[in-house]
Amino acid sequence: MTIGDxxxxxxxxxxxxxxxASRRTLLGPGDDCAVVTxxxxxVSVTTDLMIExxxxxxxxxxGYDIGWKACxxxxxxxxxxxxxxxxxxxxxxxxxxxxxxxxxxxxxxFHDAATALAPxxxxxxxxxxxxxxxxxxxTALGEFDGTEPVTRSGATIGNxxxxxxxxxxxxxxxxxxxxxxxxPDGTVDPVxxxxxxxxxPTEVAAQLRPEPPIAAGRSAALxxxxxxxxxxxxxxxxxxxxxxxxxxxxxxxxxxVGDIDSLTGGEDHAMLACFPxxxxxxxxFRVIGRVAPGSGVMVDGVLFEGRGGWxxxxxxxxxxxx
Amino acid sequence: MTIGDxxxxxxxxxxxxxxxASRRTLLGPGDDCAVVTxxxxxVSVTTDLMIExxxxxxxxxxGYDIGWKACxxxxxxxxxxxxxxxxxxxxxxxxxxxxxxxxxxxxxxFHDAATALAPxxxxxxxxxxxxxxxxxxxTALGEFDGTEPVTRSGATIGNxxxxxxxxxxxxxxxxxxxxxxxxPDGTVDPVxxxxxxxxxPTEVAAQLRPEPPIAAGRSAALxxxxxxxxxxxxxxxxxxxxxxxxxxxxxxxxxxVGDIDSLTGGEDHAMLACFPxxxxxxxxFRVIGRVAPGSGVMVDGVLFEGRGGWxxxxxxxxxxxx
Numbered sequence: 001m002t003i004g005d006x007x008x009x010x011x012x013x014x015x016x017x018x019x020x021a022s023r024r025t026l027l028g029p030g031d032d033c034a035v036v037t038x039x040x041x042x043v044s045v046t047t048d049l050m051i052e053x054x055x056x057x058x059x060x061x062x063g064y065d066i067g068w069k070a071c072x073x074x075x076x077x078x079x080x081x082x083x084x085x086x087x088x089x090x091x092x093x094x095x096x097x098x099x100x101x102x103x104x105x106x107x108x109x110f111h112d113a114a115t116a117l118a119p120x121x122x123x124x125x126x127x128x129x130x131x132x133x134x135x136x137x138x139t140a141l142g143e144f145d146g147t148e149p150v151t152r153s154g155a156t157i158g159n160x161x162x163x164x165x166x167x168x169x170x171x172x173x174x175x176x177x178x179x180x181x182x183x184p185d186g187t188v189d190p191v192x193x194x195x196x197x198x199x200x201p202t203e204v205a206a207q208l209r210p211e212p213p214i215a216a217g218r219s220a221a222l223x224x225x226x227x228x229x230x231x232x233x234x235x236x237x238x239x240x241x242x243x244x245x246x247x248x249x250x251x252x253x254x255x256x257v258g259d260i261d262s263l264t265g266g267e268d269h270a271m272l273a274c275f276p277x278x279x280x281x282x283x284x285f286r287v288i289g290r291v292a293p294g295s296g297v298m299v300d301g302v303l304f305e306g307r308g309g310w311x312x313x314x315x316x317x318x319x320x321x322x
Numbered sequence: 323m324t325i326g327d328x329x330x331x332x333x334x335x336x337x338x339x340x341x342x343a344s345r346r347t348l349l350g351p352g353d354d355c356a357v358v359t360x361x362x363x364x365v366s367v368t369t370d371l372m373i374e375x376x377x378x379x380x381x382x383x384x385g386y387d388i389g390w391k392a393c394x395x396x397x398x399x400x401x402x403x404x405x406x407x408x409x410x411x412x413x414x415x416x417x418x419x420x421x422x423x424x425x426x427x428x429x430x431x432f433h434d435a436a437t438a439l440a441p442x443x444x445x446x447x448x449x450x451x452x453x454x455x456x457x458x459x460x461t462a463l464g465e466f467d468g469t470e471p472v473t474r475s476g477a478t479i480g481n482x483x484x485x486x487x488x489x490x491x492x493x494x495x496x497x498x499x500x501x502x503x504x505x506p507d508g509t510v511d512p513v514x515x516x517x518x519x520x521x522x523p524t525e526v527a528a529q530l531r532p533e534p535p536i537a538a539g540r541s542a543a544l545x546x547x548x549x550x551x552x553x554x555x556x557x558x559x560x561x562x563x564x565x566x567x568x569x570x571x572x573x574x575x576x577x578x579v580g581d582i583d584s585l586t587g588g589e590d591h592a593m594l595a596c597f598p599x600x601x602x603x604x605x606x607f608r609v610i611g612r613v614a615p616g617s618g619v620m621v622d623g624v625l626f627e628g629r630g631g632w633x634x635x636x637x638x639x640x641x642x643x644x
Binding site: 026027030031032033034035036037038039040041042043044045046047048049051053054055076077078080081083087089090091093124125126127128129130131132133135137139141142144149151152229230 | 348349352353354355356357358359360361362363364365366367368369370371373375376377398399400402403405409411412413415446447448449450451452453454455457459461463464466471473474551552
């Protein structure tokens with residue numbers, strides 16, 4: 001049974017009961033808008049597209065994985081401001097030949113990610129349409145409960161730089177999947193995907209079903225973090241964003257960071273935060289460097305020039321992991 | 323020059339200065355999230371996908387038209403709750419071969435629609451990616467400033483039913499464009515599009531560059547509207563939604579409504595509202611019916627069974643206006 005067979009109304013009727021509810025809902029799905037409470041009068045908002053091709057491959061990812069990751073990555077952007085995610089709206093487009101079961105699987109992944117990573121955060125509305133590929137457009141809202149937003153620009157010299165969450169596993173997982181399960185013409189071998197899950201569960205899960213440390217973002221804000229972001233394009237590239245916005249340098253201790261994948265691999269969705277020397281750093285974080293005078297990113301005191309990260313407009317090719 | 327040539331960062335640097343600013347911005351684009359103030363602690367949120375194919379054709383619509391309509395239709399959903407639009411986030415995906423000029427044109431349409439229809443509302447964030455077709459995912463936020471959200475479920479027997487904005491023009495405009503400018507194989511004749519604009523400016527503009535009466539939504543809320551929605555799928559279909567949600571019937575006066583296109587044509591983005599008999603109906607609205615006992619939609623006292631509206635999953639075909 002496809003979504004083209006049963007149409008928009010019947011598809012929505014199947015999907016909505018599977019989605020997580022928000023504790024901040026005044027008015028949920030079914031009207032022109034949802035209405036959400038924002039207790040302290042400030043709402044954080046972020047939006048991300050997740051598109052079949054540049055962002056995922058069906059076969060490497062199940063519908064459940066796609067829903068999970070779309071939810072988790074948006075929650076991470078809210079957490080990286082020091083906010084608590086409260087609600088999500090989801091635009092979903094897919095070819096009419098897509099099965100209803102596949103969309104239900106996406107909804108279940110969404111549900112389980114929100115429930116596991118940000119209890120109380122739920123889907124309050126959405127839109128459903130058709131497109132040549134599967135694509136999700138997720139917008140997340142968050143609340144601050146009295147603290148100030150933690151931006152990229154507040155790092156000061158002497159701050160300790162700390163990270164919560166794993167570094168490099170997502171990149172290693174992607175490499176494993178492409179090495180073993182994607183042919184040169186882009187076709188996916190489902191048996192090899194299953195084998196990759198079995199042999200490297202941590203790395204494959206970090207890539208396909210990431211678990212960003214959502215609560216750590218809020219903990220960092222409460223502990224006085226001066227700057228923070230979600231590492232989506234690789235530690236170095238994202239640290240450079242803090243360095244540039246704050247007009248400082250960031251110097252990493254390579255032994256604390258780990259290896260080269262940890263420095264440059266993307267899609268970690270770990271929280272990178274800067275803390276004053278006298279702050280009590282929350283237990284989810286480990287110190288991996290410090291804020292120094294100067295500009296750019298250094299590793300053990302030496303300027304790191306590597307690029308890291310990728311550009312979806314310039315770099316995407318269907319037959320590689322770039 | 324294409325977006326694939328210059329990449330994400332350079333494309334965003336070209337687009338962002340063209341976008342409208344929001345008066346509610348605490349923190350604008352460039353961090354993990356934007357932060358927006360919500361003075362009375364309640365935010366309305368709506369999201370819509372606009373996808374090349376089911377929602378627009380390049381050639382019929384310019385980039386400017388696409389940006390304008392994506393903005394205007396989301397503003398209308400906010401207005402239909404009795405709220406004031408304050409901010410928008412925009413996900414945009416397009417093939418790498420898309421010109422930067424086309425995306426700039428979309429941004430200008432977005433700017434001009436927000437400025438004309440909801441001054442003070444602006445774009446606070448977004449995402450840019452690649453897809454086989456052009457698609458926009460817009461999420462709009464609104465504020466209530468102390469009034470209650472106007473839902474679909476509050477209509478009571480005896481209420482007057484009124485509409486602000488045009489009915490039927492958008493459908494007539496679509497018919498004119500497809501009759502004259504779209505060949506059976508789906509190709510668009512640009513000269514015929516220009517001629518349609520010249521001969522039927524009201525109808526073509528209603529379809530390609532709609533001007534929903536955004537301020538009328540807020541006026542209706544302040545005047546005590548009991549139920550309201552944005553007419554997106556046709557007057558009858560959307561009125562039936564109010565009737566069902568409110569457990570009443572709605573009886574239209576055909577002479578006041580106009581003709582059959584006004585009853586069933588979609589994409590009007592007019593505001594349909596119900597008012598108590600003793601309310602002072604705002605001047606943007608004209609009375610076209612009343613709330614009656616029973617269920618469903620009637621025209622001059624006779625139950626109207628016609629469907630109206632369309633289903634993007636079940637009905638879309640690339641060579642017709644459905």
